[in-house]
Amino acid sequence: MSNPYKDAGVDVESGYKISKFVKQNTSDKSANIGNFGGMYEIPEGYKQPVLISSNDGVGTKLLLTENGNLDTIGIDCVAMCVNDILAQGAKPLYFLDYISTGKIDDKVKHILSGVIEGCDQAGADLIGGETAEMPDVYGENNYDIAGFSVGIAEKDAILRKENVKDGDVLIGISSSGLHSNGYSLIRKIFFKDNDFKLDSKLPELGDKELGETLLTPTKIYVKDVLPLLSDKLVHGIAHITGGGFYENVPRMFSNDLAAHIDVTRWSKDEIFDVVQKYGNLKNDDMYHVFNMGLGMILAVDPVNESKVLSILNQGKTHAWPVGKIVKRRTNPVELMGV
Known part of the structure; x- marks a missing residue:
């Protein structure tokens, strides 16, 4: 038939x-x-x-x-x-x-x-x-x-911009790598400009094939961060996605504030150095596009800094104090050490 x-x-x-x-x-x-639609009871x-x-x-x-x-x-x-x-x-x-x-x-x-x-x-x-x-x-x-x-x-x-205050500490949570942003640039660097293949082994990446590193899945932060939200320990969260630090960090606070971040305060996955080397990119370019090792940045009261770090660092996740919220003078994000 x-x-x-x-x-x-x-x-x-x-x-x-x-x-x-x-x-x-x-x-x-x-x-x-x-069925025709998914159902979920609140x-x-x-x-x-x-x-x-x-x-x-x-x-x-x-x-x-x-x-x-x-x-x-x-x-x-x-x-x-x-x-x-x-x-x-x-x-x-x-x-x-x-x-x-x-x-x-x-x-x-x-x-x-x-x-x-x-x-x-x-x-x-x-x-x-x-x-x-x-x-x-x-x-x-x-x-x-x-x-x-x-x-x-x-x-x-709900985390609103007005919750974040002058003097809040910024705590960065480790990413699993590049996550899912900037891959048009990534593909250009590795597969067009340098003619690598997915199975290429770069000395900087050890035994891993390039494709394996690039396909490392994006870290899901729910189980790490929900306990902090339940205990009301967080004033604001920036998810560092497309646009890197400069676009995403200011989304969690009001226009009269700024974020001072010291980029020497955390360890970064080697893939970021590899991207910068083979792409011949400036430091500032990297922070405009990629998460640079921090998938989320939290704003918390200084009183709760130690408690938040202790909770986040209990398992495989790594978290660091990376800066603070200050009154804005010029730019909404100022990176020290870039």
């Missing part, structure tokens, strides 16, 4: 298999996957709950998965959404993904495995999504991924 839709390049049965795969690999709260115990949403993708980092290393890119997508929600002082509740490709096959399962892992790290439920087979828009091996997440906070616990 002929199938006109399949003959046109779209196999709806493959989409049904993906839904079944997600249901088999997620919690009971994914039971509504396959948790009890909130007096004035506010829902905070974020959507994002992973940019051109996904082009580095052409070697078949697809298992971590879904983590990146979750991270880019939930970290933004966390920066507002909210707890991520649920996540939905959107994957479009020229052909739905096993690569989608690998991508979704990363999404499922990312949701687990974030303590968020995967309640739905969409996988679209779009021949002629994408080649069979090409794809794109985007995500949407919702979190919740008490209205009076």
Whole structure:
């Protein structure tokens, strides 16, 4: 029996298999996957709950998965959404993904495995999504991924710019590497200007292949930071994403304040020195584009500095006091040691 839709390049049965795969690999709260909309009951115990949403993708980092290393890119997508929600002082509740490709096959399962892992790290439920087979828009091996997440906070616990005060201490939390920003520049430096390959081994990176380092997934900060939010120990959070320090740090405080940051106060992953060396980039350029080893910067009362550092440094996460909030004189971000 002929199938006109399949003959046109779209196999709806493959989409049904993906839904079944997600249901088999997620919690009971994914039971509504396959319905027309994802459902989520607002948790009890909130007096004035506010829902905070974020959507994002992973940019051109996904082009580095052409070697078949697809298992971590879904983590990146979750991270880019939930970290933004966390920066507002909210707890991520649920996540939905959107994957479009020229052909739905096993690569989608690998991508979704990363999404499922990312949701687990974030303590968020995967309640739905969409996988679209779009021949002629994408080649069979090409794809794109985007995500949407919702979190919740008490209205009076939302991190607002006016919460950050002159004299607050800035605490930086380690990143896992480049995260998911600046990859158009990264690809130009390594694969166009220097003609490296994904399996190239650079002496500065030891035994790791270049592709393995570049595909290190974005760190998800939810489990590190939520205890601090619960104890009201944080005045503001900057998620250091695209635009680096100069664009993101000022987003957490008012225009009359500035951040003084000493860039010698924390250790950076070797990948940043490698990028700067092979890209022939100035120090200032690096801080305009990349997270430079700090995925999040928190503003806290000096009285709570030791407590916050103690909580953050209990596990594998590393955190350092990196600066302070001062009255603004010129620029909103002043980097010492650049």
